[in-house]
Amino acid sequence: MQPMFLNHVAPRLETGDGVIRTAAVHQLGLGESRAAALLGAMMDRSADPLVGTTVKDAIVTARVRASGSAERVEREFAATVAEIERRWRPYVFGRNEVTLPMAVGEMLRERRATLATAESCTGGLLGSLIVGVAGSSDYYRGGWITYDNAMKQSCLDVPEAMLAAHGAVSEEVALAMAEGARRRSGASVGAAITGIAGPGGATPGKPVGTVFIAVALGRNDAVESQVRRFEFSGERDVIRDRAAKAALQMTRFALLGVGANVPLLWEAPAPTRQRVPVR
């Protein structure tokens, strides 16, 4: 092995007195082709630093690699990473080992905000992602898995008449769940997911993959709520995974003060609303 390495591998790794630096910039909610288009010539194969994108479980990552003299790499590497983050704003949530739940947690912690969740079709997956981060008890109050309608009423104060009029999978119920979770837990932010993960459950106008996600955020004496309608495709587990991640990204957006006018991949064409009711 030693001659193989010394004669064939080492020369290719040789950078003289130079250095190699790599970074990964992660975003959710911009499709891969749109994300690549925004980077434009930065992704040319001859560009330096070299930039490429990968996708895994809906997270789109830009991978940056710079090599050469320490001074040049230092300057150009940082500038390239910053430029990617600028062009992908506000979708970028972190670099390298930072996950989406970690990023949301860090934002909550910085703002001394707290979060509660209300889930139907994801059945606790959102809570589980949040609690997967060590130290999440600093900002996560807890949540409700209101899988049946009686629990939506008794635990989150979703009115029976609303369920009857709009169905459990609706903009109205998602908003009521988010506000109910926030109010009942005493958290500053409530996030809610209600949808149809399939394979059964589709209704006219609401195919499998239809998911409503709402975020209610208390600010001073008002509650600002956002709700979006998504149509995810794929198997039950994929729909649930995407829904939980979209809820985390919507929570980030709400904390950043980014309005519903910033589109997210998978959003259904139906109009989305932003409401600022007085509490």
Next chain:
Amino acid sequence: MQPMFLNHVAPRLETGDGVIRTAAVHQLGLGESRAAALLGAMMDRSADPLVGTTVKDAIVTARVRASGSAERVEREFAATVAEIERRWRPYVFGRNEVTLPMAVGEMLRERRATLATAESCTGGLLGSLIVGVAGSSDYYRGGWITYDNAMKQSCLDVPEAMLAAHGAVSEEVALAMAEGARRRSGASVGAAITGIAGPGGATPGKPVGTVFIAVALGRNDAVESQVRRFEFSGERDVIRDRAAKAALQMTRFALLGVGANVPLLWEAPAPTRQRVPVR
């Protein structure tokens, strides 16, 4: 490729007029070495059908392979699979594609029973595993993620004095959470998890990995409760995964009427109790 297959691969697959049958038998809660010891000579390398075990994410699987004449395989294969299931009873939950949440769901459905969950350190993972099974709305009512103590009190009626006296990670609180979830949701079975997933949170006598799991089952006018203390090892995610699976297996045991005297791997040496209070 065709000559390669015909000349080299096909002859090795040749079984004459014979057949090959394979099956996987899954169990949780018997350690791999104990499970192998129970199979004894069945696992000899010269045995026919051939039996081996594998472990993945704590699920221990016996893999059975029989080949030969159709008549002989038919007879011996079924007998071998049945014998493994007998020796591993009551830990075996299913064959082949059957997962633990599917097995629990099927038992609930057959018994027209319903389930609610209450989770602390697993943060919704148990609910998420249950809801991962299509059709789970037939038997799953929903659950609570009572990550902070105020929610354990307000949502599940865990007495403040109990939390103060025993701590949130205790036998008493696990039992109160399971009974609270059952009663509040109107389900026939409540399952609860409270523990320390780490890396922080350890207290004297309760190291990281200490988890209490309780199952409350309404039968006629009484509630039968079981609680066990576990000490899981590994990273945060491993502890959470094992806790959710142990809760599913304890739910199976409760539905089967198997008492707390059947040990589960990872159980802490401290005595476990079985209580049958009158409601």
